Amino acid sequence: MVQTIRIEGAAREQAGKGAARATRRAGQVPAVIYGAKQEATLLSLDPRVIIKELQKGGWRSHLYEVVVGDAAPVRTLMREIQFHPVTDQPLHVDFQRLAPGQKIRVLVPAHFLNEADAPGIKEGGTLNVVRREIEVLSDPDQVPDAFEIDVAAGTIGDTFRWSNVKDSFGTEAVLGRDFVVATVAAPTVEEEVVVAAPAPAPAAPAKKGGKK
Known part of the structure; x- marks a missing residue:
């Protein structure tokens, strides 16, 4: 706490x-x-x-x-x-x-658990963190050190939201909706660019005649 x-x-x-x-x-x-x-x-x-x-x-x-x-x-x-x-x-x-009984508005860090075990990560995807901190209203005595989200089951394209937080400790999200906290993004595919070798310059025409 x-x-x-x-x-x-x-x-x-x-x-x-x-x-x-x-x-x-x-x-x-x-x-x-x-x-x-x-x-x-x-x-x-x-x-x-x-x-x-x-x-x-x-x-x-x-x-x-x-x-x-x-x-x-x-x-x-x-x-x-x-x-x-x-x-x-x-x-x-x-x-x-702080006044007695007043709820406070705070930013709480979001921690992601078991990222290495997620199938989407093993397939080369990445965890795209949308919110590293979550703004909530909280009792001053109940402010958590962090919110935890288990992403072990995450596959490519999966979305993790406020509702996926393991324990909100009685806090209330300021946004008031089930917003996105992170996604599992597909791996980036880099296209191989083939650079063609420049064509050889045409040979200079032979000079006619010469010195006698």
């Missing part, structure tokens, strides 16, 4: 671009917690904490308990990270505060 990760930050008193630049000059990343019909909370974070979460992957599906100073932990989702266009260092982080 979903991980809950604790992040500690320092209070930030002023909003605006100037205050954000000052925070970055101090070696910190400006951030904000918003939502649940409450006033936004401004804070700053150690950039190493954000980079660590990025390296782990799946940060959009994790719950974060954010602690600012002596205040009570705030249950959040990390919604957006802005990056420097050249250095790729984090510039700003947005957290969404």
